[in-house]
Structures are given as structure tokens and as C-alpha cells.
Amino acid sequence: MIEHKILFTGTVGAGKTTAIQAVSEIPPVFTDVPSSDPENIGKEMTTVALDYGEISLGKAERLRLYGTPGQERFSFMWKILSQGALGLVILVDHSRPDPVQDLLLYLEHFKELIRETACVVVISKMSAERQTPDVKEFTHTMQRLGMVYPVIAADVRDKDQVLWILDLLLVQMETRQ
Ligand SMILES: Nc1nc2c(ncn2[C@@H]2O[C@H](COP(=O)(O)OP(=O)(O)OP(=O)(O)O)[C@@H](O)[C@H]2O)c(=O)[nH]1
Ligand SMILES: [Mg+2]
Known part of the structure; x- marks a missing residue:
């Protein structure tokens, strides 16, 4: 079994x-607790340690x-969780005040992992009414940093769209080998 x-x-x-x-x-392992932090207005639960789930690809791969x-106060977990990762998905919440700045923060935090592995940037919560900054703008922001990775808009509540994200990562992982 390859994992x-x-x-x-x-x-x-x-x-x-x-x-x-x-x-x-x-059944996914999750460590969400009721959120009391002002960072979380509008959401009842927040993750304090990690989420974990599994999906198999055929018989031999998982x-x-x-x-x-x-939350940044739990960012000590980010390094721990990066260990051994072969791909990174950065989710960018488009409804936040400055999603481009959010993306830059995560690109900086995870730059070593990104350099060594695969990466997909996913813009979530993009509404039909407000599409600026658009996908192109996020792509250009990354290109200016010399980072060429797929950027897509997706609704992660939809299983098929999450499978598409994983597929984009796997393609990169295969071409790197
Ligand atoms: N309208 C809309 N809602 C979405 C979309 N994607 C996710 N959501 C909702 O946004 C919320 C995301 O919450 P979580 O999955 O807990 O977010 P998280 O990234 O794990 O947050 P923390 O663990 O607190 O850091 C859920 O209520 C989803 O149903 C989208 O594309 N559009
Ligand atoms: Mg969470």
C-alpha cells in the first residue's frame, strides 16, 4: 500500500x-470545539489541533x-503537520476582506513545503456577485513570486470538487517523480 x-x-x-x-x-477525526475567539465570528466550531481523513485510490494507493x-495562535501545529506531506492545498476564503494578503501569508509560512512538494490554491466562497479579485489575479500574485501552481475556484462542500483538487495535486506529484 502506497500512502x-x-x-x-x-x-x-x-x-x-x-x-x-x-x-x-x-469517519473523519476532527478536533473542533465551540469557538469563542473573535477571529471566528459567524462560525460555531473551530479546529484546535488537526483534521484527519482517508481516501483510497484503487487497491494500492491511499x-x-x-x-x-x-487560527494563527495554533500555528505551532502547522510545522508539525507539514512533516512528511507530499502535497499542500491552500484554501483562500474569498469573502474575507483581503484574500490576496491571506494567500501571501500562507505561501510564506509554507514556502519550504511548497518548494519541495506539490501545491494547489483553492479559492472558496466566491460569490456570483463579487468575483474580484478573480482567479487570474491570484495566479498573477503567485507568478510574481515565481510560483507556478494551479489556482481554482471551488466549493469544498461538494465531494466531486474536492476530488478534482486532489487530482490536480496527484498529477503534480506524478510529474515530479
Ligand atoms: N457559501 C459557501 N460556504 C462554504 C463554501 N465552502 C465552505 N463553506 C462553509 O464554510 C464553513 C467552513 O467551515 P470549516 O470547514 O469549519 O472551516 P475551517 O477551514 O475548518 O475553519 P477552522 O478550523 O476554524 O480554521 C462551513 O460552514 C461550510 O459549509 C462555499 O464555497 N460557499
Ligand atoms: Mg477546521
């Missing part, structure tokens, strides 16, 4: 827990899916 560790990260409420729950074949806590 790959995939890590989901991004701001509070970007959908890390939701994405892992959408695709996991085992993805182990980990999610980080979004």
Missing part, C-alpha cells in the same frame, strides 16, 4: 474541515488527509 500525506491549510472558515469531511472514507487549525 501519500496531503495537508489542507488556510484561514479560519476557509473550509479545511469541510473539505476533508466531504471526501473521507473513514491518501491521508490532514487539516491544520486556521
Whole structure:
């Protein structure tokens, strides 16, 4: 059995827990507690340690899916969870005040992991009414940093869309080998 560790990260409420729950074949492990922090207005629960789920690809391969806590006060977990990861999914909540800045923060925090592995940037919660900054703008922001990775808009409540994200990562992992 070949196993790959995939890590989901991004701001509070970007959908890390939701994405892992959408695709996991085992009952996902999650460490959400009722949120009392002002960072979390509008959401009842928040992750304090990690999320974990699994999905198999045929008989011989399995993805182990980990999610980080979004709150920066738990960022000590980010490094721990990065260990051994072969791919990173950065979720960017488009409804936040400055999603480009959010993306830059995660690119900086995870730059070593990104350099060594695969990465997909997922813009979540993009509404039909407000589409600026658009996907192109996020892509250009990354290109200016010399980072060429897929950027897509997706709804991570939808299993098929999360499978698409994993597929984009796997393609990169295969071409790197
Ligand atoms: N409207 C809308 N809601 C979404 C979308 N994607 C996710 N959500 C909702 O946004 C919320 C995301 O919450 P979580 O999955 O707990 O977010 P998280 O990233 O794990 O947050 P922390 O663990 O607190 O850092 C859930 O209520 C989802 O149903 C989207 O594309 N559109
Ligand atoms: Mg969470």
C-alpha cells in the first residue's frame, strides 16, 4: 500500500474541515470545539489541533488527509503537520476582506513545503456577485513570486470538487517523480 500525506491549510472558515469531511472514507477525526475567539465570528466550531481523513485510490494507493487549525495562535501545529506531506492545498476564503494578503501569508509560512512538494490554491466562497479579485489575479500574485501552481475556484462542500483538487495535486506529484 502506497500512502501519500496531503495537508489542507488556510484561514479560519476557509473550509479545511469541510473539505476533508466531504471526501473521507473513514469517519473523519476532527478536533473542533465551540469557538469563542473573535477571529471566528459567524462560525460555531473551530479546529484546535488537526483534521484527519482517508481516501483510497484503487487497491494500492491511499491518501491521508490532514487539516491544520486556521487560527494563527495554533500555528505551532502547522510545522508539525507539514512533516512528511507530499502535497499542500491552500484554501483562500474569498469573502474575507483581503484574500490576496491571506494567500501571501500562507505561501510564506509554507514556502519550504511548497518548494519541495506539490501545491494547489483553492479559492472558496466566491460569490456570483463579487468575483474580484478573480482567479487570474491570484495566479498573477503567485507568478510574481515565481510560483507556478494551479489556482481554482471551488466549493469544498461538494465531494466531486474536492476530488478534482486532489487530482490536480496527484498529477503534480506524478510529474515530479
Ligand atoms: N457559501 C459557501 N460556504 C462554504 C463554501 N465552502 C465552505 N463553506 C462553509 O464554510 C464553513 C467552513 O467551515 P470549516 O470547514 O469549519 O472551516 P475551517 O477551514 O475548518 O475553519 P477552522 O478550523 O476554524 O480554521 C462551513 O460552514 C461550510 O459549509 C462555499 O464555497 N460557499
Ligand atoms: Mg477546521
